[in-house]
Amino acid sequence: MQQKGLPLRTFAIFLLAALIGVAGGVLGSLFQLGLNWLQELLTGGAGPDMSEAVRDNLSWWQTLLVPTFGGLAAGAVLLLLRGRQPPFGVADLVGLVQLRKGALRIRQSIVQIISSACTIGSGGSIGREGANSQIAATVASMIARVTKLSSKQRAVLIGCGVAAGMATSYNAPIAGAIFVMEIVLGNFAMDVFAPIVVASVLATIVRNELLTEARVYQLVSQEVQRLPLGLILAALVLGLFCGVGGVLFRGALRRGRGFFRALRLPPPLLMALGGLVVGAVGIFVPEAWGNGFEVIDVVVENAGGAAPSLALIITLFFWKQVATVATVGSGGLGGIFTPNLVIGAAFGVLFANALGKMTAVQPGEVAAFAFVGMAGLTAATMHAPVTAVVLVFELTGHYELTLPVMLCSIVASVTASVLDEDSYYTAAMKEKGEDMPGGLEDLAIQTTYVRDVVRKDCLTVAHTADFTEVMKLLQTYRGDTIYVLDAKEALVGRIELQDVKAFLNDPSLTTLVLAADLTRPVVTATNDMSIARLMPRFDDPELREVAVVTDDQQRRLIGRIRHQDVLTTLGNEVLGRQRRNLRIPVWGRSDELELPQGYAMRSLTAPAAWVGLAVDALPAAARSDVVVVLLIRSTGDHDRTVPATAQQVVEAGDELLVLGTRAAVQELRSMVDEV
Numbered sequence: 188m189q190q191k192g193l194p195l196r197t198f199a200i201f202l203l204a205a206l207i208g209v210a211g212g213v214l215g216s217l218f219q220l221g222l223n224w225l226q227e228l229l230t231g232g233a234g235p236d237m238s239e240a241v242r243d244n245l246s247w248w249q250t251l252l253v254p255t256f257g258g259l260a261a262g263a264v265l266l267l268l269r270g271r272q273p274p275f276g277v278a279d280l281v282g283l284v285q286l287r288k289g290a291l292r293i294r295q296s297i298v299q300i301i302s303s304a305c306t307i308g309s310g311g312s313i314g315r316e317g318a319n320s321q322i323a324a325t326v327a328s329m330i331a332r333v334t335k336l337s338s339k340q341r342a343v344l345i346g347c348g349v350a351a352g353m354a355t356s357y358n359a360p361i362a363g364a365i366f367v368m369e370i371v372l373g374n375f376a377m378d379v380f381a382p383i384v385v386a387s388v389l390a391t392i393v394r395n396e397l398l399t400e401a402r403v404y405q406l407v408s409q410e411v412q413r414l415p416l417g418l419i420l421a422a423l424v425l426g427l428f429c430g431v432g433g434v435l436f437r438g439a440l441r442r443g444r445g446f447f448r449a450l451r452l453p454p455p456l457l458m459a460l461g462g463l464v465v466g467a468v469g470i471f472v473p474e475a476w477g478n479g480f481e482v483i484d485v486v487v488e489n490a491g492g493a494a495p496s497l498a499l500i501i502t503l504f505f506w507k508q509v510a511t512v513a514t515v516g517s518g519g520l521g522g523i524f525t526p527n528l529v530i531g532a533a534f535g536v537l538f539a540n541a542l543g544k545m546t547a548v549q550p551g552e553v554a555a556f557a558f559v560g561m562a563g564l565t566a567a568t569m570h571a572p573v574t575a576v577v578l579v580f581e582l583t584g585h586y587e588l589t590l591p592v593m594l595c596s597i598v599a600s601v602t603a604s605v606l607d608e609d610s611y612y613t614a615a616m617k618e619k620g621e622d623m624p625g626g627l628e629d630l631a632i633q634t635t636y637v638r639d640v641v642r643k644d645c646l647t648v649a650h651t652a653d654f655t656e657v658m659k660l661l662q663t664y665r666g667d668t669i670y671v672l673d674a675k676e677a678l679v680g681r682i683e684l685q686d687v688k689a690f691l692n693d694p695s696l697t698t699l700v701l702a703a704d705l706t707r708p709v710v711t712a713t714n715d716m717s718i719a720r721l722m723p724r725f726d727d728p729e730l731r732e733v734a735v736v737t738d739d740q741q742r743r744l745i746g747r748i749r750h751q752d753v754l755t756t757l758g759n760e761v762l763g764r765q766r767r768n769l770r771i772p773v774w775g776r777s778d779e780l781e782l783p784q785g786y787a788m789r790s791l792t793a794p795a796a797w798v799g800l801a802v803d804a805l806p807a808a809a810r811s812d813v814v815v816v817l818l819i820r821s822t823g824d825h826d827r828t829v830p831a832t833a834q835q836v837v838e839a840g841d842e843l844l845v846l847g848t849r850a851a852v853q854e855l856r857s858m859v860d861e862v
Contacts, residue, residue, distance in 0.1 A: 215351070215355030216393065239473075258462030303318040343382060425538050478521075637748055638715070649671075711742070
């Protein structure tokens, strides 16, 4: 009976994704509540309105010292790691998933999350999405470790954690899922996308139950107007400016890190110095403090014609960048999404005001450009136009600005890519010496490893075995390679079917021949080797498989890896596992039979070497794991089918309809092409 519904493994992934989503929503919400408490303790103001609390409750010297001591505390906490810096933040998680190496440990993650809370809670200009993503991704890593999932499934679960963290931070489930697919995983296959959506949605549901705010940005909706055609086209120009601005902003962050690194101070002093810069900026521009959740309201109210003045927007545009560079450059742990949005909103308003010098622009239209600028600068910095568009829509609820936001985002992303091929995330990984893969194909071969493809069904023989034992194994084994082991079970070589042919014509020699005499050198690989490093070993056209051995001097045999298995796995990685079922009408049945999953039926043109052979006389390797069902024979103006009986002779131009596993059918196709 055919199994219906989702396979058990797929269902398990959905359950794990749901668990990660719930855990991410609960822990992320608790983290936000903890930040609110810390901000109230340090500034006397509750909630995200930190700039108002700074202006009303703190004197100038308190404004200077609060982020300084916050940075000092954040750096002191990091000393608990004793120099070890495991992945933290969205940029590091992107590398962790794409390169599929490294690990998230509970102790290190907790230390880094506490450090991030000290930075954000004391006014550091950095986003909380980094800590939230780290929390949920750590849960995902623990689950993957306990369940002993493959590297790909582990990457998907960590992606679920990143999506849950983003969704919890911004109350944006769609943007959280799209961000992971576009940037983190680079894959929109359904078997990957579905669990990501589950985690993102559940995290948002839990967050909305624990936190009272609806949208992160409580924006002044009535001030926003739909843009006329002329201003929609002007969004293209803004996109060009945002593209350049995104590259410059990333360059400023890079130079800031270089400046603080050159000081060679211990982390507590470096981060205290970064906090001191933020405090000095906050004395004159309190809006530059914190991640900037409430500052968007200030920008939009100003754009709509209300106080404060345009001078504040100009000041905020500049000093928010200074505060962000100081926080990130000194080692503050967190994300840059929110500062990006604030700077982009200010940039959009400045552009609209400049545009107003040449043509009439209404206050509500100026406010609309704040949102367009948010999407544009985010798309340029991250090279993620789809994420930027969806995120702005979910944060603000202004879907009427679809056209200008989309135009600005795509132009900004393309412009930034032309000027600098690296996004904020890929640049961060390259600074650490990692070579990031480009494109799905490169990503697949760089992040798929031998351990993901290895077969354990090796046939082995002792090097002292006689010729008769070797022949007996070859006659009963479906493959054509036997691996030879020495007395210590170490791999010394391989024997192939063609190696014994020379001895078959002279039986008198067989009594003197041992397995060691037949052994030829073997090509080896290790479990941790990427497919990118493995593929050059198949340059020899006669080599069909590579032996997988332990990475030590003993060279114990673990398994084997076939060339065809590598190609099949890469196809699944790039295209996603797409189930293609074939239904066959059967005489006497009212319905159709469906081939089992993993099987295929294909037609292959018979090579010239097979012409004149009966079906049961075809090469044994060609009939391994496949069944010849029919011969399709051309008779001039039409084709006719001929039963593939054992005595049926193959004629020139015949096509063979074969049935078997996908791997076997593909291997037969490759063999036919070689013939």
